[in-house]
Amino acid sequence: MSRHTEAETRYQSTRRVTLVGAFTNGALAFLQILGGLLVQSQALIADGLHTLSDLASDFLVVFAARKASAPADQDHPYGHGRIETLTTVLLGLVLLGVALGILIDASNRLMEPETLLAPGPIALLLAATAIIAKETLYRYTVRIAKSISSGMLLANAWHHRSDVLSSVVVLIGIGATLAGFPFMDALAAAIVALMIGLMGARIIWRSASELIDTGIKPEEEKQLLDLVSGIDGVTGVHELRTRHMGNGLLADIHVEVDPRISVSEGHRIAESVAQTLRQTRDDLLEVLVHIDPEDDRAAAPSSHLPSRSELLNKLRLQWQPIPGALPMDEVVLHYLDGHIDIDLHLPLDRFESAADAEKTRGDIIRVSQEIAGIGQVRVLLS
Incomplete structure (x- = not known):
């Protein structure tokens, strides 16, 4: 399944479960608020407002799911997964706003007993109905959220669960009020x-952690590092970095390989590392593998050394007086531990005798090492 197809499937699942939630929340909010007004129950009205906030968040979830399912584009090369994260933060803020409004009103009534409401028995039936409906909605939403790995949908499910808990409290409060x-x-x-x-605070905290690029847990990181260390061709591994993107994960890792292998072999090892990591974690969206010829945390840097074209120009000047040294054939440079090692091929058919070839070979090594930054020089005669 392509990434775009998978995103579309996630959107359709999110849209379906959210519309079910919106219909349920709309009906419940109407019953709770109207019933609370009729039977004089502040707790039931508060619970209705909480349910109404669910209805608003349901529409926000559908909007965000549609935007987040859009494929990557020029402005968003990693996709639009963070839209889900931002929406989750907004859901948390909605919860905090609703909580503050209810708390202020309840506190005012507690401080002024004459304003307290006296609910009727029917309020108990409305509270019990809300508990059953919201718990059913919570379980349904959690099941879909886990099946598509949606943090935003899971947050909305917990929004429903908070409704269940609040309705239980309302049921107890109304019962106690009726008892005197x-x-x-x-x-x-x-x-x-x-x-x-x-x-709301918990939801915001989790989403904020994602927005500031919080990585996976240390034990998860160690598991991935150990896994990569066992891949054929990998001699060392370090600097695994991860960050969450919506329902997925982005990772980059430094992998050490034999410094004298070809570029194509190094690329093949990088592909193997990326494939292994994706097979281990289904939530990995992107894996960037940085191939290192050595542990660059301990080795001397090579950024001060001349580039290939600059070095070859210097070598030509050094080799020009040496019979048979030019033209250069198959010069391979190894930038290691702050110096450059050189491997080159020298055809024997350029020389009249093996002795002449050996003399040229020795001269090339000698004059090459006179250049600053040159380490080992190996000349292959064939």
Whole structure:
């Protein structure tokens, strides 16, 4: 399945479950708020407002899912997964706003007993109905969220679960009020507000961690490093870095290989590393493999050394007086530990005798090492 097809499938699943939630939340919010007004229950009204915030967040989730499913483009080369993250933060802020409003109203009524509401028995039935409906919606949403690995949808599911818990508190508060404790309805509303606020804060914290590029856990990182270390051709591994992007993960890793292998072999090893990591974690969207000829954390840097064209110009000047040294054939440069090692091929048919070839070979090594930064020089006669 292509990445775009997978994104479209995720969007359709998110859209379906969210529309179910929107219909359920809309009906419940209407019943709770209207019922709360009719039977004089502040806790039930507060719970209805909480449900109404779910309805608003449902539409926000559908919008974000549509945008996040869009394929990568020139302005967003890594895709649009962070839209889900941003929406999750907004969901958390909505929860905090609802919580603050309910808490202020409940606190005012607790401080002024004459404003306390006195709910009727029917409020218990409405609270129980809300509990059953919201718990069913929570379980349905969690199942879909896990099947498509959507953090945003999972956050919305927990929004539903917070509704369940708040409705339980409302049920208890209304029951206690009917039993002769008039302040319990307002107290239940305040407790609901605190629960909503705590849930919102947790959602914001998790999403903020993603926005500031928090990586995977150390034990997960060690597992991946150990896995890569065992791949054929890998001599060392370091600097694994990860960050979350919506429902996926981006990673880059430094892999050490034999410094004298070909570029194509090094590329083949990099492909093997990326493929192995993707097979290990389904959430890996992108893996960038940096091939190192040595552990660049410990070795001397080579950035000060001359480039290939600059060095070859210097070598030509040094080799020009040497019979048979030019033209240069198959010169391979190895930038290692702050110096340059040279491997080159010298055809024997340029010389009248093996002795002449050996003399040229020795002269090339000698004059080449007179250039600053040159390390070992190996000349292959064939």
